[in-house]
Amino acid sequence: MSDIERLELLTRQMHLEPAEDYCYTNPLPSQGKEAIAVKTALMPNGQGIRLLKTLLSSYCEKNCVYCPFRSGRDMPRAAFTPDDFARLFHSLYQSGFVEGIFLSSSVFHGAVKTQDLLLDTASILRKRYQFRGYLHLKIMPGAEKDQIQQAMLLADRLSVNLEAPTSDALAILAPQKDFNSDLLNQLRWIQEIRAEKSPVLAWKGSWPSSATQFVVGAAGETDLDLLSATENLYQQTKISRTYYSSFSPIEDTPLENLSPSPPRREFRLYQASFLLRDYGFSMEDLVYNESGNLSQEIDPKLAWAEQHLLHKPLEINTASRAKLLRIPGIGPARADNIISLRRADLIKSFSKLRKMNLITHKSSPFILINGKSPTLQLNLF
Ligand code: SF4
Numbered sequence: 222m223s224d225i226e227r228l229e230l231l232t233r234q235m236h237l238e239p240a241e242d243y244c245y246t247n248p249l250p251s252q253g254k255e256a257i258a259v260k261t262a263l264m265p266n267g268q269g270i271r272l273l274k275t276l277l278s279s280y281c282e283k284n285c286v287y288c289p290f291r292s293g294r295d296m297p298r299a300a301f302t303p304d305d306f307a308r309l310f311h312s313l314y315q316s317g318f319v320e321g322i323f324l325s326s327s328v329f330h331g332a333v334k335t336q337d338l339l340l341d342t343a344s345i346l347r348k349r350y351q352f353r354g355y356l357h358l359k360i361m362p363g364a365e366k367d368q369i370q371q372a373m374l375l376a377d378r379l380s381v382n383l384e385a386p387t388s389d390a391l392a393i394l395a396p397q398k399d400f401n402s403d404l405l406n407q408l409r410w411i412q413e414i415r416a417e418k419s420p421v422l423a424w425k426g427s428w429p430s431s432a433t434q435f436v437v438g439a440a441g442e443t444d445l446d447l448l449s450a451t452e453n454l455y456q457q458t459k460i461s462r463t464y465y466s467s468f469s470p471i472e473d474t475p476l477e478n479l480s481p482s483p484p485r486r487e488f489r490l491y492q493a494s495f496l497l498r499d500y501g502f503s504m505e506d507l508v509y510n511e512s513g514n515l516s517q518e519i520d521p522k523l524a525w526a527e528q529h530l531l532h533k534p535l536e537i538n539t540a541s542r543a544k545l546l547r548i549p550g551i552g553p554a555r556a557d558n559i560i561s562l563r564r565a566d567l568i569k570s571f572s573k574l575r576k577m578n579l580i581t582h583k584s585s586p587f588i589l590i591n592g593k594s595p596t597l598q599l600n601l602f
Pocket of ligand 1: 281282283284285288289290291292326327328395
Protein backbone atom coordinates (compact mmCIF):
# COMPACT_ATOMS: atom_id res chain seq x y z
CA MET A 222 0.00 0.00 0.00
CA SER A 223 1.30 3.49 -0.82
CA ASP A 224 1.47 6.16 1.88
CA ILE A 225 -1.57 7.93 0.48
CA GLU A 226 -3.56 4.67 0.28
CA ARG A 227 -2.73 3.93 3.92
CA LEU A 228 -3.81 7.41 4.94
CA GLU A 229 -7.08 7.08 3.05
CA LEU A 230 -7.80 3.81 4.88
CA LEU A 231 -6.86 5.15 8.32
CA THR A 232 -8.81 8.40 8.01
CA ARG A 233 -11.92 6.53 6.87
CA GLN A 234 -11.58 4.04 9.75
CA MET A 235 -11.10 6.83 12.27
CA HIS A 236 -14.26 8.73 11.43
CA LEU A 237 -17.02 7.98 13.82
CA GLU A 238 -19.23 10.85 12.73
CA PRO A 239 -21.45 10.57 9.62
CA ALA A 240 -19.49 10.62 6.36
CA GLU A 241 -21.48 13.61 5.10
CA ASP A 242 -19.81 15.79 7.75
CA TYR A 243 -16.55 15.42 5.87
CA CYS A 244 -15.18 16.75 2.63
CA TYR A 245 -13.39 14.06 0.62
CA THR A 246 -10.74 15.32 -1.76
CA ASN A 247 -7.57 14.12 -3.33
CA PRO A 248 -4.80 16.28 -1.90
CA LEU A 249 -1.91 14.85 -3.94
CA PRO A 250 -3.16 13.85 -7.42
CA SER A 251 0.39 12.95 -8.46
CA GLN A 252 0.39 10.06 -5.96
CA GLY A 253 -2.92 8.39 -6.87
CA LYS A 254 -6.68 8.92 -6.86
CA GLU A 255 -7.29 8.41 -3.14
CA ALA A 256 -9.61 10.86 -1.42
CA ILE A 257 -8.74 11.89 2.12
CA ALA A 258 -11.46 13.03 4.51
CA VAL A 259 -11.09 16.35 6.31
CA LYS A 260 -13.52 18.31 8.39
CA THR A 261 -13.58 21.90 9.54
CA ALA A 262 -13.16 21.80 13.30
CA LEU A 263 -13.88 24.71 15.62
CA MET A 264 -10.91 25.71 17.79
CA PRO A 265 -11.34 27.01 21.35
CA ASN A 266 -10.86 30.59 20.01
CA GLY A 267 -13.86 30.10 17.68
CA GLN A 268 -11.73 29.83 14.54
CA GLY A 269 -12.47 26.94 12.13
CA ILE A 270 -9.56 24.95 10.70
CA ARG A 271 -9.33 21.98 8.32
CA LEU A 272 -8.35 19.17 10.65
CA LEU A 273 -6.91 15.83 9.57
CA LYS A 274 -8.22 13.25 12.03
CA THR A 275 -6.37 9.98 11.76
CA LEU A 276 -4.64 7.02 13.35
CA LEU A 277 -0.96 6.15 13.26
CA SER A 278 -2.02 2.50 13.29
CA SER A 279 -5.26 0.51 13.21
CA TYR A 280 -3.60 -2.70 14.43
CA CYS A 281 -4.76 -3.25 18.02
CA GLU A 282 -3.83 -5.81 20.65
CA LYS A 283 -6.73 -4.95 23.00
CA ASN A 284 -10.27 -6.30 22.85
CA CYS A 285 -12.67 -3.51 23.85
CA VAL A 286 -16.08 -4.99 23.17
CA TYR A 287 -17.62 -2.09 21.23
CA CYS A 288 -14.64 -1.17 19.06
CA PRO A 289 -14.14 -1.94 15.36
CA PHE A 290 -10.35 -2.14 15.85
CA ARG A 291 -10.43 -4.84 18.56
CA SER A 292 -7.87 -7.58 18.12
CA GLY A 293 -8.90 -10.58 16.05
CA ARG A 294 -11.60 -8.72 14.11
CA ASP A 295 -11.24 -9.28 10.41
CA MET A 296 -10.72 -5.90 8.78
CA PRO A 297 -8.12 -4.18 6.61
CA ARG A 298 -5.45 -2.56 8.76
CA ALA A 299 -2.57 -0.20 8.19
CA ALA A 300 0.19 1.54 10.13
CA PHE A 301 2.77 4.27 9.58
CA THR A 302 6.24 4.76 10.97
CA PRO A 303 6.69 8.19 12.57
CA ASP A 304 9.04 9.27 9.75
CA ASP A 305 6.68 8.23 6.96
CA PHE A 306 3.64 9.76 8.61
CA ALA A 307 5.35 13.07 9.42
CA ARG A 308 6.70 13.38 5.88
CA LEU A 309 3.24 12.77 4.36
CA PHE A 310 1.52 15.14 6.77
CA HIS A 311 4.12 17.81 6.03
CA SER A 312 3.38 17.57 2.29
CA LEU A 313 -0.39 17.87 2.97
CA TYR A 314 0.22 20.88 5.20
CA GLN A 315 2.55 22.52 2.67
CA SER A 316 -0.06 22.06 -0.07
CA GLY A 317 -2.64 23.87 2.09
CA PHE A 318 -4.90 20.80 2.25
CA VAL A 319 -4.89 20.67 6.06
CA GLU A 320 -4.19 23.17 8.82
CA GLY A 321 -4.04 20.92 11.85
CA ILE A 322 -4.07 17.33 13.01
CA PHE A 323 -5.72 15.05 15.56
CA LEU A 324 -3.41 12.06 15.85
CA SER A 325 -4.48 8.92 17.67
CA SER A 326 -3.62 5.24 17.42
CA SER A 327 -4.75 1.78 18.30
CA VAL A 328 -2.52 0.06 20.85
CA PHE A 329 0.16 -2.18 19.38
CA HIS A 330 3.43 -3.43 20.93
CA GLY A 331 2.15 -2.16 24.30
CA ALA A 332 0.84 1.22 25.39
CA VAL A 333 4.26 2.67 26.23
CA LYS A 334 5.77 1.75 22.86
CA THR A 335 2.70 3.09 21.01
CA GLN A 336 2.89 6.34 22.97
CA ASP A 337 6.58 6.61 22.06
CA LEU A 338 5.69 6.28 18.36
CA LEU A 339 3.07 9.04 18.70
CA LEU A 340 5.59 11.23 20.53
CA ASP A 341 8.23 10.60 17.87
CA THR A 342 5.76 11.60 15.17
CA ALA A 343 4.81 14.80 17.00
CA SER A 344 8.44 15.63 17.68
CA ILE A 345 9.44 15.17 14.01
CA LEU A 346 6.55 17.41 12.95
CA ARG A 347 7.46 20.18 15.38
CA LYS A 348 11.26 19.97 15.15
CA ARG A 349 12.23 18.68 11.71
CA TYR A 350 9.33 20.17 9.77
CA GLN A 351 8.79 23.20 12.02
CA PHE A 352 5.02 22.52 12.05
CA ARG A 353 3.35 25.43 13.87
CA GLY A 354 -0.28 24.36 13.41
CA TYR A 355 -2.77 22.78 15.80
CA LEU A 356 -1.85 19.34 17.15
CA HIS A 357 -4.24 17.25 19.24
CA LEU A 358 -2.42 14.17 20.50
CA LYS A 359 -4.04 11.10 22.02
CA ILE A 360 -2.63 9.64 25.25
CA MET A 361 -2.66 5.85 25.24
CA PRO A 362 -4.25 3.91 28.12
CA GLY A 363 -1.34 3.06 30.41
CA ALA A 364 1.05 5.79 29.16
CA GLU A 365 3.71 6.86 31.67
CA LYS A 366 3.94 10.22 33.42
CA ASP A 367 7.18 11.29 31.69
CA GLN A 368 5.57 10.51 28.32
CA ILE A 369 2.69 12.79 29.23
CA GLN A 370 5.12 15.54 30.08
CA GLN A 371 6.82 15.12 26.69
CA ALA A 372 3.43 15.21 24.96
CA MET A 373 2.59 18.42 26.83
CA LEU A 374 5.67 20.09 25.33
CA LEU A 375 4.51 19.30 21.78
CA ALA A 376 0.69 19.42 21.64
CA ASP A 377 -2.09 22.01 21.82
CA ARG A 378 -4.51 19.52 23.29
CA LEU A 379 -4.18 16.07 24.87
CA SER A 380 -6.99 13.61 25.31
CA VAL A 381 -7.37 10.49 27.38
CA ASN A 382 -10.54 8.57 26.58
CA LEU A 383 -12.08 7.33 29.81
CA GLU A 384 -14.78 5.55 27.74
CA ALA A 385 -16.90 4.80 30.84
CA PRO A 386 -17.76 6.84 33.95
CA THR A 387 -16.91 4.16 36.53
CA SER A 388 -14.49 1.25 36.85
CA ASP A 389 -17.40 -1.23 36.79
CA ALA A 390 -18.71 0.17 33.51
CA LEU A 391 -15.20 0.20 32.04
CA ALA A 392 -14.76 -3.47 32.97
CA ILE A 393 -17.74 -4.23 30.70
CA LEU A 394 -16.46 -2.17 27.78
CA ALA A 395 -12.71 -2.64 27.99
CA PRO A 396 -11.81 -5.60 30.21
CA GLN A 397 -8.06 -5.17 29.64
CA LYS A 398 -7.97 -1.57 30.87
CA ASP A 399 -7.80 -0.37 34.47
CA PHE A 400 -9.94 2.73 35.10
CA ASN A 401 -7.58 4.33 37.61
CA SER A 402 -4.07 3.29 36.65
CA ASP A 403 -4.51 3.32 32.85
CA LEU A 404 -6.81 6.32 32.35
CA LEU A 405 -7.79 8.50 35.30
CA ASN A 406 -4.21 8.85 36.57
CA GLN A 407 -3.13 10.06 33.14
CA LEU A 408 -5.71 12.87 33.25
CA ARG A 409 -4.61 13.72 36.80
CA TRP A 410 -0.95 13.81 35.78
CA ILE A 411 -1.68 16.40 33.08
CA GLN A 412 -3.12 18.70 35.74
CA GLU A 413 -0.29 17.92 38.21
CA ILE A 414 2.31 18.86 35.61
CA ARG A 415 0.44 22.08 34.78
CA ALA A 416 0.37 22.97 38.48
CA GLU A 417 3.99 22.03 39.27
CA LYS A 418 6.05 22.94 36.23
CA SER A 419 6.65 26.02 34.13
CA PRO A 420 5.44 25.77 30.52
CA VAL A 421 8.44 27.75 29.29
CA LEU A 422 9.66 24.80 27.20
CA ALA A 423 6.20 23.97 25.78
CA TRP A 424 6.10 24.69 22.07
CA LYS A 425 3.78 27.69 22.46
CA GLY A 426 4.96 28.68 25.93
CA SER A 427 1.71 27.50 27.51
CA TRP A 428 0.41 24.10 28.56
CA PRO A 429 -2.06 22.26 26.34
CA SER A 430 -5.71 21.83 27.24
CA SER A 431 -7.08 18.36 27.98
CA ALA A 432 -10.24 16.45 27.10
CA THR A 433 -11.89 13.07 27.44
CA GLN A 434 -14.59 11.03 25.74
CA PHE A 435 -17.29 8.68 27.00
CA VAL A 436 -19.11 6.00 25.04
CA VAL A 437 -22.83 6.47 25.80
CA GLY A 438 -25.28 3.62 26.08
CA ALA A 439 -23.09 0.52 25.88
CA ALA A 440 -22.46 -0.41 29.51
CA GLY A 441 -25.76 0.34 31.29
CA GLU A 442 -24.38 3.61 32.69
CA THR A 443 -26.89 6.34 33.58
CA ASP A 444 -26.75 10.03 32.74
CA LEU A 445 -26.23 10.61 36.45
CA ASP A 446 -23.10 8.40 36.31
CA LEU A 447 -21.80 10.22 33.23
CA LEU A 448 -22.47 13.72 34.54
CA SER A 449 -21.11 12.97 38.03
CA ALA A 450 -17.88 11.82 36.39
CA THR A 451 -17.92 14.91 34.16
CA GLU A 452 -18.34 17.28 37.12
CA ASN A 453 -15.49 15.55 39.01
CA LEU A 454 -13.23 15.79 35.97
CA TYR A 455 -13.95 19.50 35.49
CA GLN A 456 -13.15 20.14 39.13
CA GLN A 457 -10.21 17.82 39.73
CA THR A 458 -8.42 17.53 36.40
CA LYS A 459 -9.47 20.85 34.84
CA ILE A 460 -10.35 19.27 31.51
CA SER A 461 -11.70 21.70 28.93
CA ARG A 462 -14.18 19.41 27.28
CA THR A 463 -15.99 16.12 27.69
CA TYR A 464 -17.11 14.41 24.51
CA TYR A 465 -20.01 11.97 24.48
CA SER A 466 -20.16 9.42 21.70
CA SER A 467 -23.43 7.52 21.21
CA PHE A 468 -22.90 3.78 21.04
CA SER A 469 -23.58 2.31 17.64
CA PRO A 470 -23.25 -1.45 17.17
CA ILE A 471 -20.44 -2.72 14.95
CA GLU A 472 -20.75 -5.99 13.09
CA ASP A 473 -18.56 -8.84 14.33
CA THR A 474 -18.05 -7.39 17.81
CA PRO A 475 -19.55 -8.76 21.07
CA LEU A 476 -22.03 -5.84 21.18
CA GLU A 477 -23.23 -6.20 17.59
CA ASN A 478 -26.80 -6.98 18.73
CA LEU A 479 -27.09 -4.16 21.29
CA SER A 480 -29.41 -1.31 20.27
CA PRO A 481 -27.81 1.99 19.32
CA SER A 482 -28.02 4.81 21.82
CA PRO A 483 -30.41 7.60 20.70
CA PRO A 484 -28.60 10.73 19.45
CA ARG A 485 -31.01 12.83 21.55
CA ARG A 486 -29.44 11.35 24.70
CA GLU A 487 -25.99 12.48 23.57
CA PHE A 488 -27.37 15.96 22.79
CA ARG A 489 -28.92 16.34 26.28
CA LEU A 490 -25.66 15.20 27.89
CA TYR A 491 -23.77 17.91 26.01
CA GLN A 492 -26.30 20.52 27.12
CA ALA A 493 -26.02 19.40 30.76
CA SER A 494 -22.22 19.28 30.66
CA PHE A 495 -22.09 22.87 29.37
CA LEU A 496 -24.39 23.91 32.24
CA LEU A 497 -21.89 22.34 34.68
CA ARG A 498 -18.90 23.93 32.97
CA ASP A 499 -20.08 27.41 31.96
CA TYR A 500 -23.34 28.23 33.74
CA GLY A 501 -22.62 27.61 37.43
CA PHE A 502 -24.92 24.58 37.63
CA SER A 503 -24.09 21.72 39.98
CA MET A 504 -25.25 18.11 39.86
CA GLU A 505 -28.10 18.91 42.29
CA ASP A 506 -29.53 21.42 39.79
CA LEU A 507 -30.07 18.84 37.07
CA VAL A 508 -33.41 17.04 36.96
CA TYR A 509 -33.27 13.23 36.57
CA ASN A 510 -35.99 10.63 36.31
CA GLU A 511 -36.15 7.62 38.64
CA SER A 512 -33.73 5.69 36.38
CA GLY A 513 -31.07 8.37 36.87
CA ASN A 514 -31.42 9.80 33.37
CA LEU A 515 -32.20 13.27 32.03
CA SER A 516 -35.45 13.71 30.16
CA GLN A 517 -34.72 13.48 26.45
CA GLU A 518 -37.78 15.63 25.78
CA ILE A 519 -36.71 18.84 27.50
CA ASP A 520 -33.59 21.00 27.61
CA PRO A 521 -32.10 20.50 31.12
CA LYS A 522 -31.89 24.25 31.67
CA LEU A 523 -35.56 24.67 30.80
CA ALA A 524 -36.42 21.78 33.16
CA TRP A 525 -34.63 23.63 36.00
CA ALA A 526 -36.28 26.96 35.14
CA GLU A 527 -39.78 25.43 35.04
CA GLN A 528 -39.24 24.11 38.56
CA HIS A 529 -37.61 27.22 40.04
CA LEU A 530 -38.45 30.36 38.04
CA LEU A 531 -41.93 29.90 36.63
CA HIS A 532 -43.55 31.26 39.82
CA LYS A 533 -40.58 33.43 40.85
CA PRO A 534 -39.41 35.21 37.66
CA LEU A 535 -36.14 37.15 37.80
CA GLU A 536 -35.99 40.93 37.34
CA ILE A 537 -33.69 41.53 34.41
CA ASN A 538 -32.54 44.92 35.76
CA THR A 539 -31.25 43.57 39.05
CA ALA A 540 -30.49 39.85 38.71
CA SER A 541 -26.83 38.97 39.27
CA ARG A 542 -24.81 37.48 36.39
CA ALA A 543 -25.10 34.05 38.04
CA LYS A 544 -28.90 34.43 38.14
CA LEU A 545 -29.11 35.69 34.54
CA LEU A 546 -27.28 32.53 33.47
CA ARG A 547 -30.13 30.48 34.94
CA ILE A 548 -32.64 31.97 32.48
CA PRO A 549 -33.33 29.86 29.36
CA GLY A 550 -32.06 31.69 26.28
CA ILE A 551 -29.38 33.66 28.15
CA GLY A 552 -25.78 32.47 27.89
CA PRO A 553 -22.54 34.03 29.14
CA ALA A 554 -22.23 36.56 26.27
CA ARG A 555 -25.86 37.71 26.53
CA ALA A 556 -25.62 37.99 30.32
CA ASP A 557 -22.55 40.23 30.01
CA ASN A 558 -24.24 42.40 27.38
CA ILE A 559 -27.42 42.78 29.46
CA ILE A 560 -25.31 43.88 32.44
CA SER A 561 -23.51 46.51 30.28
CA LEU A 562 -26.80 47.76 28.87
CA ARG A 563 -28.52 48.17 32.23
CA ARG A 564 -25.50 50.02 33.64
CA ALA A 565 -26.22 52.75 31.10
CA ASP A 566 -30.00 52.92 31.64
CA LEU A 567 -32.95 51.05 33.14
CA ILE A 568 -34.20 48.36 30.76
CA LYS A 569 -37.90 48.97 30.22
CA SER A 570 -38.99 46.91 27.24
CA PHE A 571 -38.73 43.37 25.96
CA SER A 572 -38.71 44.56 22.36
CA LYS A 573 -35.53 46.58 22.92
CA LEU A 574 -33.76 43.45 24.22
CA ARG A 575 -35.17 41.44 21.32
CA LYS A 576 -33.97 43.96 18.74
CA MET A 577 -30.47 43.82 20.23
CA ASN A 578 -30.62 40.00 20.14
CA LEU A 579 -30.08 39.88 23.91
CA ILE A 580 -33.08 37.77 24.66
CA THR A 581 -35.53 35.38 22.98
CA HIS A 582 -39.12 34.29 23.59
CA LYS A 583 -37.66 31.29 25.41
CA SER A 584 -36.78 33.65 28.29
CA SER A 585 -40.09 35.46 28.59
CA PRO A 586 -41.93 33.15 31.08
CA PHE A 587 -39.05 33.43 33.54
CA ILE A 588 -38.29 37.15 33.69
CA LEU A 589 -39.66 40.53 34.70
CA ILE A 590 -38.64 43.70 32.90
CA ASN A 591 -38.93 46.75 35.10
CA GLY A 592 -41.39 44.82 37.25
CA LYS A 593 -43.60 43.61 34.39
CA SER A 594 -43.90 40.22 32.77
CA PRO A 595 -42.84 40.38 29.11
CA THR A 596 -45.58 37.84 28.37
CA LEU A 597 -48.06 40.67 29.18
CA GLN A 598 -46.01 43.13 27.13
CA LEU A 599 -46.08 40.70 24.21
CA ASN A 600 -49.83 40.26 24.48
CA LEU A 601 -50.23 43.99 23.89
CA PHE A 602 -48.86 43.68 20.34
S1 SF4 B 1 -7.60 0.01 22.75
FE1 SF4 B 1 -8.67 1.54 21.54
S2 SF4 B 1 -8.46 0.87 19.44
FE2 SF4 B 1 -7.97 -0.90 20.71
S3 SF4 B 1 -9.87 -2.04 20.95
FE3 SF4 B 1 -9.75 -0.63 22.67
S4 SF4 B 1 -10.84 1.24 22.04
FE4 SF4 B 1 -10.38 0.01 20.18
